[in-house]
Amino acid sequence: MKMDDRHIRKVLVVGGGTAGWMAAAALSRYLPRGRTEITLIESDAIGTVGVGEATIPQIAVFNRMLGIDEDEFIRATSATFKLGIEFQDWGNVGESYFHPFGEYGYDMEGVDFHQFWTRLKVNGEHHSLNEYSLNAKAAYAGKFIRPDATSIGSVLSKMGYAFHFDASKYALFLSKYAQSRGVRRIEGKVCEVRKCAENGFLESVKLESGDEFAADLFIDCTGFRALLINGALGVGYEDWSNWLPVDRAVAIPSKSSEEPKPYTISKAQSAGWTWRIPLQNRVGNGHVYCSKYMSAETAIEILQDELIGAPLAEPNHLRFKTGIREKFWEANCVSLGLSSGFLEPLESTSIHLIQSGISKLIALFPDRDFNHTDRDEYNRLLSVSCHHIRDFIILHYVATGRSNSPFWKQMQVMDIPSSLKRKMALMRDRGRFFRYDDELFSVVSWLAVMEGQGIGPRRYNPIADILSDYNLQQSMKNMRELFDRTTAAMPTHQQFIDRYCKSSDTSLRKVQ
Numbered sequence: 001m002k003m004d005d006r007h008i009r010k011v012l013v014v015g016g017g018t019a020g021w022m023a024a025a026a027l028s029r030y031l032p033r034g035r036t037e038i039t040l041i042e043s044d045a046i047g048t049v050g051v052g053e054a055t056i057p058q059i060a061v062f063n064r065m066l067g068i069d070e071d072e073f074i075r076a077t078s079a080t081f082k083l084g085i086e087f088q089d090w091g092n093v094g095e096s097y098f099h100p101f102g103e104y105g106y107d108m109e110g111v112d113f114h115q116f117w118t119r120l121k122v123n124g125e126h127h128s129l130n131e132y133s134l135n136a137k138a139a140y141a142g143k144f145i146r147p148d149a150t151s152i153g154s155v156l157s158k159m160g161y162a163f164h165f166d167a168s169k170y171a172l173f174l175s176k177y178a179q180s181r182g183v184r185r186i187e188g189k190v191c192e193v194r195k196c197a198e199n200g201f202l203e204s205v206k207l208e209s210g211d212e213f214a215a216d217l218f219i220d221c222t223g224f225r226a227l228l229i230n231g232a233l234g235v236g237y238e239d240w241s242n243w244l245p246v247d248r249a250v251a252i253p254s255k256s257s258e259e260p261k262p263y264t265i266s267k268a269q270s271a272g273w274t275w276r277i278p279l280q281n282r283v284g285n286g287h288v289y290c291s292k293y294m295s296a297e298t299a300i301e302i303l304q305d306e307l308i309g310a311p312l313a314e315p316n317h318l319r320f321k322t323g324i325r326e327k328f329w330e331a332n333c334v335s336l337g338l339s340s341g342f343l344e345p346l347e348s349t350s351i352h353l354i355q356s357g358i359s360k361l362i363a364l365f366p367d368r369d370f371n372h373t374d375r376d377e378y379n380r381l382l383s384v385s386c387h388h389i390r391d392f393i394i395l396h397y398v399a400t401g402r403s404n405s406p407f408w409k410q411m412q413v414m415d416i417p418s419s420l421k422r423k424m425a426l427m428r429d430r431g432r433f434f435r436y437d438d439e440l441f442s443v444v445s446w447l448a449v450m451e452g453q454g455i456g457p458r459r460y461n462p463i464a465d466i467l468s469d470y471n472l473q474q475s476m477k478n479m480r481e482l483f484d485r486t487t488a489a490m491p492t493h494q495q496f497i498d499r500y501c502k503s504s505d506t507s508l509r510k511v512q
Contacts, residue, residue, distance in 0.1 A: 006367040008036055008216045014190060014205060014228060015221030016042030018053070018167050019337025019354045021174035022062070023219050026358045028181035029066050031365075038182065039213060041205065043189040053170070053284075054082055054264045054277045054348040055162040056440075057101050062355045066177065074501035076173045078280040079165035080260040081493060083139040085347070088267040090453055092401045097452025098263070099347075100135035101160035102147075104444055105479050109466050114447050116472055118431050118460040125473070129451060131480050134159050134487065139263040143490035144497075155486050162348070164264065164277045164284070186213070190222075193232040201331045201370075202232060216368050220335040224342075229325060229335040236326045237341070243394050243414065244322040245407075246272045246344055250299050251286040251316045255309035262493040266346065267306065268400075270294070271407040273346065274306050280503045283309055288344055293407040320344075328382045329375045334361055341386065346393050352440065356385055381438070388439045391420040392446070399424070399453040424450070431457035 011027060013020050024040045031038065063073055073079070084100040091097070105113035117132065130136035134155065138144060148156035179185060188207035196203050204214040205228075220228035229235045241247060260278035267274045272289030287303040300315050324341030328334065336357045343349055360381055364374040398416055402408040426432040427450055433443040450456050467475070491499070 006369055008366065008368060010215040011036060011038045011217045011219065012205065012213055012215035013038070013040040013219040013221055015223060015337075015339070016040060016171060016175070016185075017221060017223070017337065018171050018174075018351060019339075020219070020221035021171045021178060022351075022354050023221060023336055023358055024178040024183045025066055025174040025181075026062075026362065028178045028183050030362050033182055037184070038178075039184045039186060039215070040178070041186045041188055041190065041207070041213065044187060045189055053167040053351060054085075054164050054275070054345070055351050056348050057160045057162045058352050058355060059162055062358075065359075068177070071501040073170075073173065074163070074165075074497075075503045077163075077165035077169040078282075078503045078505050079163045079501075080278055080280055080497065081144050081262045082162040082164050082264060082348075083135040083144070083159070083262045085264045085266055086139075087396070087449075087452060088265065090266075090268045090273075090396060090400060090402075092454070093268075093404065095452075095454075097448065098130055098133070098136040098139065099445060099448040099452070100133045100139075101162060102133060102135035102444075103158045103160075104129055104447070105132040105476075106158075108475060111461070111464050111466060112431075112443065114431055114443065114457070115461045115464040116467070116476065118457045119464045120472065120476060121456075122458075122460060123469075127476070127480065129448065132476075132483065134483050135161075137483050137487040138490055139261070141487050141490075142259065142261065142492050142494075143487055144262050144493040145490045155482055161262075164260075164279055166279060166281075186211075190227060193228060195232060199331075200233075202228060202333055216332065217366065218333040220333055220339045221337050223338040224320065226325075226335065226339040228333050229327075229330060229339055233330045233333055235330050235335075237321070238323050238326055239321060240323040240343075240390060241321055243390070243416065244344055244397075245292065245410070246288050246290045247319065247321060248291045248294075248296065248299065249286055249288045249318040249320070250296065250303055251284065251318070252300075252303055252307065252314075253312045254283045254285055254307045255312060256281065256283055257309040259492070259494040260497075264348065268402065269302055270405040272299075274303055275345070276306070276308075280497065281505050282312060283307075288346075290407055293405070324383065324386045327375075327379050328357065329361075329378045332366075332370055334378075340382075343386065343389055343393060346396060347389070347441075347445075349389050349393075349440070353382075353386070353389075357382060384437045385440065387417075387419070388437070388441070391417055391423065392441045392449075394420055395424065395446070395449055396453070399450055399455050401454055424455075428455055428458060430459045430461050432461065 088096045147159040148154040190205045191208045192206040194203045202218045206212045265276040271293040274287045277284035287299045289299045320342045328340050364378050397411045
């Protein structure tokens with residue numbers, strides 16, 4: 001007797017944009033062709049948020065997973081390289097620090113590098129963390145070269161990088177990839193979502209054209225509307241605005257007036273912060289702010305003052321509420337991107353969370369029985385990941401000496417999650433750090449922010465006394481000199497792009 005075939009036969013991705021096409025591309029790569037039909041519905045009448053994106057290094061893993069040539073991707077999306085983020089005015093006005101995507105120094109004698117660095121600092125010999133970061137040195141020198149990950153012990157293996165790119169072009173790039181692998185694109189606007197009366201699962205979506213599409217598995221990429229996961233299935237929202245009260249953003253692209261820097265700039269403002277993201281053909285600029293303390297008009301004025309090139313479009317306004325869905329996967333529907341929640345873009349984690357949701361869906365891919373154990377684990381993993389990222393973003397707002405506006409005064413007296421209190425206390429006391437449950441941000445990130453904003457480790461782990469003062473000083477001096485020599489030998493960021501991955505779409509750089 002032949003067993004009933006329970007494989008997923010039809011997947012319907014509702015919504016395009018970055019989330020929709022990342023999902024379609026990945027599923028087209030990993031689902032057996034000929035067995036599972038993948039369809040994506042999107043409407044040209046519904047705009048996407050796509051204001052330009054800064055990413056974190058995990059995006060390169062996603063592209064490699066799809067077999068995408070990196071230089072081709074960079075050319076297609078007008079991308080530049082990103083070695084980290086410079087934070088201006090976050091600890092105190094007039095101060096800045098760098099959050100690098102690589103490692104600090106070298107561990108010695110099996111002891112974390114930062115413990116030796118703290119030992120020198122406590123004993124009066126202080127060198128900036130940037131002196132031990134190849135990423136920071138290269139970023140500020142305007143240099144770039146791809147890391148040498150194949151050579152164990154190579155100084156270049158200490159680097160990490162991500163990208164700045166045009167999100168709409170990335171979606172188009174992945175759209176071509178997915179459609180070449182059999183994904184069917186349907187143009188149309190969903191007007192009705194139908195459910196099964198017996199079990200409450202989704203059955204089909206109906207378009208304004210009258211066409212109707214049924215599926216076994218639905219992927220909700222409808223943005224803030226959350227048409228399926230919330231509109232049809234009623235999954236609620238866990239509001240985190242009590243910890244992250246910024247709720248508005250305005251974005252303005254501008255003409256490039258200089259060679260693109262290989263890093264993002266985030267500058268704290270009186271009720272939020274501004275960003276600057278350099279692409280090959282333009283600069284993405286934005287202002288994230290709290291509407292309780294700032295009007296849209298003032299937010300635009302502040303952003304316009306930060307522009308370093310002529311604006312290329314009218315201001316684009318966005319509204320949001322920080323938080324996550326109470327469930328990311330309900331019944332036969334998985335939410336990705338903005339439909340699953342929103343964590344402000346301070347540390348460029350939006351695309352990573354899409355990527356993480358996709359990879360976990362592939363790892364827990366269902367059949368038509370939709371085992372609740374798989375769904376529960378998916379929801380647990382995504383929730384834990386979002387909570388870790390939430391805490392790290394909150395850290396930027398509370399690890400500060402700023403109290404020069406009502407917004408920053410509120411942040412200083414805010415009660416923070418106990419999980420964040422514990423991690424801050426461990427790091428501040430003796431630089432202790434533990435990574436939990438596949439946590440995204442490492443000790444480098446926590447150290448960069450806490451030290452950069454004035455509350456770095458006050459003492460060090462006594463184990464770091466294993467080296468003599470002389471040997472420690474010489475080892476640290478050798479590291480600094482090695483990073484200096486390596487940086488000096490690198491090509492400039494622009495030279496590297498021109499040689500390997502220059503985009504043909506540089507017309508906006510020539511606007512007068």
